[in-house]
Amino acid sequence: MADKVKIGTMWLGGCSGCHLSIADFHESLIDVMEFADFEFSPVLMDTKYDEVPELDIIIVEGGIRNDENRELAEMLNKKAKMVIAYGTCSCYGGIPGLGNLWTVEELEQEAYINSVSTVNPEGIIPNEDVPHLESRVRPLSESMDIDLIIPGCPPRSDVVAEAILTLLRGDTIELPNTNLCEV
Numbered sequence: 749m750a751d752k753v754k755i756g757t758m759w760l761g762g763c764s765g766c767h768l769s770i771a772d773f774h775e776s777l778i779d780v781m782e783f784a785d786f787e788f789s790p791v792l793m794d795t796k797y798d799e800v801p802e803l804d805i806i807i808v809e810g811g812i813r814n815d816e817n818r819e820l821a822e823m824l825n826k827k828a829k830m831v832i833a834y835g836t837c838s839c840y841g842g843i844p845g846l847g848n849l850w851t852v853e854e855l856e857q858e859a860y861i862n863s864v865s866t867v868n869p870e871g872i873i874p875n876e877d878v879p880h881l882e883s884r885v886r887p888l889s890e891s892m893d894i895d896l897i898i899p900g901c902p903p904r905s906d907v908v909a910e911a912i913l914t915l916l917r918g919d920t921i922e923l924p925n926t927n928l929c930e931v
């Protein structure tokens with residue numbers, strides 16, 4: 749039997765909802781695992797980001813919102829032979845891209861000071877211990893060489909499972925023209 753394809757998944761500037769679509773593969777996951785092994789995933793296993801192995805395919809959720817997203821995207825671009833931009837945030841910026849309507853200073857002010865759920869009487873805005881927001885949200889193609897995009901918010905599990913299986917079988921993927929979103 750041929751060596752199995754090594755797959756990884758990663759989340760960057762998103763909400764992790766796209767990873768739930770992968771968790772919803774249900775029985776299709778067994779079909780996928782006939783051809784492939786998951787070697788890295790922040791959801792499926794406890795591998796540290798600096799221990800990511802060489803991969804055949806990386807499936808990436810989320811765009812580039814902060815400097816950590818960019819560093820991880822650039823690292824994964826070297827580790828993986830094929831990159832799938834997975835979900836609308838990854839392909840186009842998505843909902844986090846709405847942040848582009850405000851400056852970084854305005855966003856930090858809202859998140860750390862003004863938000864009704866924030867208790868921060870000293871008005872501290874952390875700047876040392878958290879990743880720094882970049883000036884704009886950018887799609888993944890800013891930092892990675894993209895081979896395939898699968899939009900949707902999140903993408904439908906059945907569509908993604910079928911697309912991954914088709915890819916693993918070496919056939920041509922055809923995504924539906926409409927209704928790529930799970931809900």
Ligand code: SF4
Nearest residue numbers: 762763765835837901
């Ligand atoms: Fe979340 Fe939708 Fe972005 Fe996926 S595309 S990370 S579900 S906001």
